[in-house]
Amino acid sequence: MREVFHQSLEDVQGRLVEISELVTVAIDKATRAFGTSDVTLAEEVIEEDTVIDEKAVELDELAIQILARQQPVARDLRIVVAGLRISASLERMGDIAEHIAQLTRMRFPERAIPKGLKGTFTKMGELDVEVARTLTEILRTEDLTLVEKLRTLDDQLDDKHLAVFEKVLSENWQGEAGATVDATLASRYHERFADHALSVAKKVAYLATGEWTPATDAIAIIAAGGEPTA
């Protein structure tokens, strides 16, 4: 029984890693499709998002079954509950990748990237893929020192997000209203991934420490040198 239970928990973790890998592929494809106006690639992202949604639902059902049949307590219970919450964040990251793909498809054969912002969005896309890869690694290894890397990536994305607005609001911005709308929405989407990833990392940190309140930010504690329990 005990062995079955531990296999179940490993199954939860394995599925989270799998979904996170699918989300990484979606973000990579969506940001590249956006940058190159590749409508075929964009359509792949839109189609494949249902796979991510289905895998998230399957994981939720597995978690509920574990709660019902094995009635875990203490850290085991927290792993299952965190799994439920993490799957929701990963699903949302997949949705945002889909939004970027939809923007690309909607503008095709025109470019969705407004003139003068190609470099900025290409960089944002690369940072987003790095965010997703780092998150997958955190889920796989529970190595919370990687949270610091996620924070740095989030800061870099925030800077790029501001740079988009500075550009759009500058005197030499030549874009029409449509380009301004696209830049605003796309920048917002590109910037959101890191927020969700940090939210997931917070839940992993919570697993390690049992702390989960706004007042005691577990990630801050760990990033500052606190030791997660193994």
Added chain:
Amino acid sequence: MREVFHQSLEDVQGRLVEISELVTVAIDKATRAFGTSDVTLAEEVIEEDTVIDEKAVELDELAIQILARQQPVARDLRIVVAGLRISASLERMGDIAEHIAQLTRMRFPERAIPKGLKGTFTKMGELDVEVARTLTEILRTEDLTLVEKLRTLDDQLDDKHLAVFEKVLSENWQGEAGATVDATLASRYHERFADHALSVAKKVAYLATGEWTPATDAIAIIAAGGEPTA
């Protein structure tokens, strides 16, 4: 023991209703602050969002305690799990109200509502408050016939969201890039509440039916006349 357990479940439901009421107040204040450039009201929303966040964390801790101590199964288990997921959506609705308030504060003493869109945004704000009130009622009564009303409100909000883009992209749009950015972000925020509310309603429907997969949309079944179990 059984009685304690039922009190706990009622406590979960009561707290969800309470958070939903706080979210309704936040949406009402934020959309009015945005419409009238009332920076004091906007700051209230920003300050009060921490209360919503804290109440959501408390609810989550209560749910985890119930899972650990009372090890519910079947429908009772689903209520607790749904509570965890609903609290996350309500918290997110509070965050969006805060974003609208922040937009208002950032532009003050200028108006955040771009010229020519005041009527549209005022209407969107009213629809948003109605969405939140309806959601609170669904959580309080588990009356799933109200889901149809939520769908109608969502459709109306989607129409207004499109109307904002039509205006911004029309030839007689006089706004500068800054006004276009504000209109895009504000419209996106105003439109998101209903999506989250429908997501919550879906979880309430799931409680009633035990069905929760993309393929079998419980709300659709119920809205079409399916009977929730009491």
